Amino acid sequence: MTETALADAALAERELSRVPVAHRTPTRMLLIAGPFVIVLLLAVVAPLLAPQSPYEQHLDAISLPPGGGHRLGTDSLGRDVLSRVLYGGRPPALIGIAAVAVALTVGVLLGLMAGYRGGLADAVLSRVADMQLSVPGVVLAIFILTFLGGGLRNVVVVIALESWPLHYRVVRTLTIGTRNRAYVEAARTVGLGQLTILRRHILPAVLPSLAVTATSNFVMAVLTEASLSFLGLGVQPPTPDWGFMISDGRTLIVSAWWISVFPGIGLFLLLLAVQLYGDGLAKSLSLQSLRR
């Protein structure tokens, strides 16, 4: 009895010691995060890099090709494409981060509760999460945004609503796997409160997996934001936004390809950087099974 409990504790110890892997190899983690950080930084310091204001119109310099005074040309209102591409990364990045933060909070809280307590709450929440996964998210998002209006906050809410089950399912499964471990039993025996147990003993075991689901979620959030903006339902003009800029230049694609192509490259680089980061993270935490 004592022996198995000890073995169990040792196992749990090993499980938990996997958590600080990230601290053990800081250089590696920095390298993986590099491209992502660079793209984010570019969006943050856009005001320093942009040659012009992204809103400044020059109606005498419409749809100029790249080169000359404008490195990446100008759009149909004579705005500098380079400046707009630099600024255009802000809405996707901001919406991505905010939506993931909201989805994480909801998913983690509900997942911990459902996994630790079980019972009716678990049954109901899990059904709802299953159903959410079999709902065409973008279709609902199109509907919601049309009637509630686009804009930053609504897009964040819509994407978060669509993605919380992702975190919920992982947290719930891991919590069920952890809740009867010897060290958790010990914490209960000592008389620690439920909240303390969840926060200090269960949450740490869940964190590395969350880092991986969060990056997957971020990719999905940026893609959704771009699609919605492309359909004209996301961030409203004249705010520069990659998805909207791509659709803006669509009708001019024959005569002025640069208006849509360059924002698309920005979007591509952001998504690629996050993918690389997610893959690397999953690999160094040996959680590849969570990536897809």
Next chain:
Amino acid sequence: MPSPFAPPDGGGIRPRTRRAPVPPLYVAQRLAQGVVTVVAVVAVVFLLLHLTGNPARVVSPPDATQDEIDRIAHAYGFDQPIAQQFVLFFGKAFTGHFPDSVTYGASSLGVVRDAIGPTLLLAGSAFVLGNLIGLVIGYLSAEARWRPLRRVPIVLALIGQAVPAFYLGLLAVLLLAVRLHWFPTAGYGSFSATVLPTLVLTASIVPGITRIYRAQILEVRDDDHVVTAVAKGISPLQVRLRHIALNALGPAVALIGLQLGGVVAGAVTVEVIFNWPGMGQLLVSSINGRDYAVALTAVLFIAIGFVVATVLADLAAALVDPFGHRRR
């Protein structure tokens, strides 16, 4: 006296019992859940319409007078309690009666029905093609002997996953239609106009499937049952196909089902890019034109189609991997 070494259950050799490939209870559960999901989606849409205040005001043009708004509200039944409208909509839908479209002046059912074919053609062929190609490439990238054949698809898949479907469509139009004149830029009806949108949507599906299947194969490859099969002297080809490829398919199909949402999202934007007269295009145009009847009917049909597809994917996964749904 039986040998002391004989196992109590007769050596584990039991007559094979026939059982349904997928438990009927599971099928029934999934179907019931699907129906609930469809009703829930429409309920959410109804609630949303009423959250915004008077739906008649949302539907009518901005310069409509109060009298006109009232008439629209009455024509659509917006003046009745929301629960009643909800029940009424479903009751009528069951008997094939759908609200009339404002823009087309006809039943929204006909308008939506015309859009189903094109979407099924586009999304369906892209989904089938994308899965087949993705599975083959995924298999090769895990098992191929020639190193480049294992490396190149993985890098391409990583890059491909970072290109949104609508951007890929735009680049395809720019290069293959505008510059090279290989295909028309948009249109519907001819084979040549079908190729480009289908290829674009297919290409946006392939990377995800490739990565999923490859990961599953790598996971299965070192399993005990594979070692056993090799030890039994089963031919390497048989081991690869029956013991590795087939066993990796189960979890892969389950994950592929979860990707359906992405396919629908891709289809909507690709339809808009190529001016394809399908459900996605119809949904966007009806919402922009405030054609409430068409939008609602379209959402109902998309929800049904999507739920049917998810249920089918789940059942397919259960068929290939009989114990999968218990594990998950």
